[in-house]
Amino acid sequence: MSRTIPGTGLLKGLAVTIKHLGQRPVTQMYPHERPDLAPRTRGVIALMDENCTVCMLCSRECPDWCIYIDSHKESVPSATEGGRSRTRNVLDRFAIDFSLCMYCGICVEVCPFDALWWSPEFEYAEYSIDGLLHEMGRLREWADTVPAPPMLDVGADAPAEVVDAIAKSDKALLAASAPAVGAGAAGAAAGAAGAGALGPRLGLGPRRRSPRSTSRAARSTRRPTTR
């Protein structure tokens, strides 16, 4: 550092600080203004219980052992006449203990049926630690706050599911003597995959949408190739 006139450093310090006097403060007025959180923010885990098949994967993969699941079997009468009745698993209890959870997202990642979702909501502090054990009803409510996943970067590969879907629809097209309706549907699917596969379907609000209405393609962008 070259020798400078003594005191210039001190004056520069004053100049830097006074420069900020006229600038707009950067403080976020949190309780008054909502923070603008990214859609991928890991705030709270939402459950769509109708998607859950009680496979126990999340509970077993959880590093903190904080997911509790109870269920029972139930037989469903056949939809068609004379068909066999099937049995299915019915979820009785699904609870996540957020006092243990370390927000790693492994449960969301491993869920094969998209029953678990991240939501950016974070305002669920409690005075008692018991309150952080969110049971099924509470977890279901969070599902309404799950935002649409963001579109992927332009350089990104199409998710595996989308690639599969395109291949499948191509097959359907190639299958000789395809009925007009089927071809139309397949064509539409291929078009969707080609043009807007990476994003949510148009015509729906970009945020604050229930994941139920999220298109399959957009949903699959969350988990490209691990499965």
Next chain:
Amino acid sequence: MTTVIAPVATLLPVFAPAESLLDTGGTVVSLLLKIAFITVMFLVVPLVGGYLEHKGMARLQNRRGPVEAGPAGSLQLVADGIKFIQKEDIIPGAADRKVFAMAPAIGLVATLLSFAVIPLAPGLFALDLELGLFYVLAISSVGVLGIMMAGWASANKFSLIGGLRAAAQLIAYELPLILVAVAVALQAGTLSLVGIVEAQQSSELFGTGISMWYVFPQALGFGIFFLAALAELSRPPFDMPIGDSELVFGYITEYSGIKFAMFLLTEYAGMILMSGLTVVLFLGGWQPLPGLDLPDGALGVLLGAGVTLGKIMLLVFVMIWVRVAYPRLREDQLQRISWTVLVPLSLVNLAVVAVGKVVAG
């Protein structure tokens, strides 16, 4: 007090202490008025200074500062005060209880008493002592005693080091502070603070017709006085006695509740007092601009008070600004600056003023 000094004043008609507006007919009434004046000065003005510190610091740092208590957070310090009163008053088991309890009061009383002689406007002051400057400097030094007592009585190593640092620092800076003040008194020819302000108004700067605020001829002295005042107040960058990253909170470490609030109030009041003193000694007191006089009557008094308080707040802002911009010095660096730079410079300042006085006089 005036009555005691009055006979002496008749002998020195030029420098007779001015009459305060608060001296109404009744002794009791005027006494009450003076007490009210000092109390308001002591309790309200520092709050404004504190608010300025909160907000000013915040804006310099690109944040907002307090916003919730009162409009734009203006009642934050009041809210803090209420909180402090409600808090438990903890006295450490090993502490010397009496000294521990007394320490915050000593600093506070010293600052409170000093406000008696600071003039805000023509006639708006509690007392005009003929030895006003001497009185202020003497009384404000007593505050150090409180700091040392706090440091010692807390029975905490951080407090002890803080108290010792404060003592060393205050002794080192008392000297340049007084030497510069002496130069001002020499130029004004009086030790009365009101007299000094009037002297600045009545003398001209090199025949230009502009009032000679002493900041012009004694710019060096002004700088030294301001620096020394910062050190005297333990304000950053000279806040080693309470340097929070080293000594946790120095001599205040063990204090809580209302006693802590007293230290806090003393600090803000000290800022106001030292700024007030700087305004009186160097910046022409209640005179709005050099050469511009106040109108007579009640309007002049009000305007004068506003001008003085405005100048005080400006200086307080500069103190805040310096706090925001600089890191803390080291104790030995501070001592070196004081003894090798400021003391010689203030002696030079004094010599120049003395020579100038003789030549011009």
Next chain:
Amino acid sequence: MSDLDVREQLLQGTAPGEGLAIELVGDGDLVTADMSLSIGPAHPATHGVFRVVFEMDGERILRAKPVIGYMHRGFEKLAEYRDYRQIMALVNRHDWLSGFSNELGVALAVEQMLEMEVPERAQWIRMLMAEWNRILNHLMFIGSFALELGAITPMFYAFREREDIQHLMESATGGRLHFTYNQVGGVKIDLPRGFLAESARVSKLTRSRMPDYDDLVLGNEIFRGRTVDIGPLPTDVALSLGVTGPALHATGLAEDSRVTEPYLKYGDIDVEVPVGRNGDAYDRFAVLLGRIRVSLDIIDQIHDHMTSGPVNQKLPKMVKAPEGATYVRTENPLGQLGYWLESDGGRTPWRLKMRTPSFSNVQAIPYLVQGQLLPDAISILGSVFFVVGDIDR
């Protein structure tokens, strides 16, 4: 008065402040009192539960003894009970200011054992995130070091910058501190659309604000007075202690594994290593500031190099590292982070040793503070950049 008299007088308890427990050491005629001053475990200068006991003569430090372990969470044991996916969420917590870089080390170690090729785009994304993480970390220390010297403002400016960067990283990873974005074979998910443009914008913004730190801190005479020639560290002592990162570069040795043992794609780009002269507190700070600029340069280069393609590998249901051991060293923000991974072929590591930079760097503190004044010791404590969780694990 003899030494013995003084000792009795003080210990009788007649003097106030008897609780000070001052030990008197007679040395010839002059009686001096040595005092032991405990900085921490909850002291403002230790930013975490870390403790140093100073033995002091007045304000001069005779000896220093760091006491660590207040935050020991047994990460190495916990890691032996978790599979490699779960470990990612664990390791980003020991040095909570460089979560991404920590994950990266484990991912690289497992990939090295599996001899797995990571897609090119994933490597660039990893580098981009690692450099942003480095800037986040350095900004924090620039603020906190200045704060320890009594300058409060740089902290606020640094946090303003950090907020922008954290928002950026959150948009891709979903986390603010614990990113959990790496996985064996790549990263979890590709960047969201517009990320690179935003990254370029934040990079430009951060660069434009860097002169503020030069003017406010580095060029300040008081700052120079407090740091120049304070706590100099010779290179050989630093190496013998295992000190790495900015503290090592300040001694004048540009040993940066991004340059000397390039991992990811660091070999394809220019990485400059700022170095100091004599390893004092000023040099350490200047190096830290210089590293932010270097990281910004790297980020700009990554933007130019970014390729398209997949970002992760198809993994088996359970990743198992083959039997054997490996050691991976990455240049973390605070120094060299090494992961020793020994596997018995199972789905969890047999032994995962975390060689953390803070642990080795803090070992240098007794050497550095010996004979210094208390305020200088604070300056040294602040300039040997460490994260308490990284020391104790």
Next chain:
Amino acid sequence: MSVLARRDRALTPEETEALLRDRLGDGIIGSTLAHRMFTVHVAPSAWVDTFTRCRDEPLLDFDLFDTLHGVDAREDGFDVVAILYSTSTGNRLCLRTRCEGGRDTPVCPSLNDVYRGANWMERETWDMFGIEFPGHPALEPRILTVENFEGWPLRKDFHLASRVAKPWPGVKEPAELDEDGNVIERVPGIGDAPGPYVLDEAMAAQAIALRQVSAAIDAAAGNEAAVASAEPTVSDATMPEASAPASGTAASTDPAAAADAARTADEQRRAQAEARARKAAERAADETPEEQA
């Protein structure tokens, strides 16, 4: 850049081993080169000499003491591993030795006089594995764990308390019910939870005992729901075969009351589930047109 200046003089792993063998003879037991890491196995007697050589030999010039740590070597005792790096040649060398004294009194000579950095590393290794380092100035007090901590945490026979104290929620089978309609839980067995740790019989017994205690407390508090959910566990404790019938009779608490409580809770649960299923069906019905469109 000065760091890379002497790269061309870097010895290959073979040369390094040959050099060390030449200087230390039988002290060098062998070497392995795997996973891009070169490891030299050293006899404990030659441990300190090897490091002194590595530091002082101009051709080796290992100046950076990277790390030192212990590894559990099963019944053979413990290994100590140290890694050195040379900033001039860019070489990395891993040195490994097997401690003398087996699992009971592992001992390894201290490197404190060779590299300063070994001081804390060895303290940590002692703290974690109980390996003594003769020649070290002060291994005590324990550096990372609390001072009165008992045991050596990183030894494999030291079990992680959090994994013992709490049953793994993943042991439940999805939707498998016994005759009373309770969810079947298995006693944690080998390989249930991810990890190399074996929930051996002693640990399983401990886990069951813990749950029994908590069930007893819940029962005492009259918490019916808790009894209902804890009850099958109790039966598991006495009858390891979870599919064994008549689990209610084995309960240590009042069997009739417990069975009643279980039945009530179960009925409630079913009612809830039915309502939920209905809702889900409705939702699915709502969704269908949208999916087709």
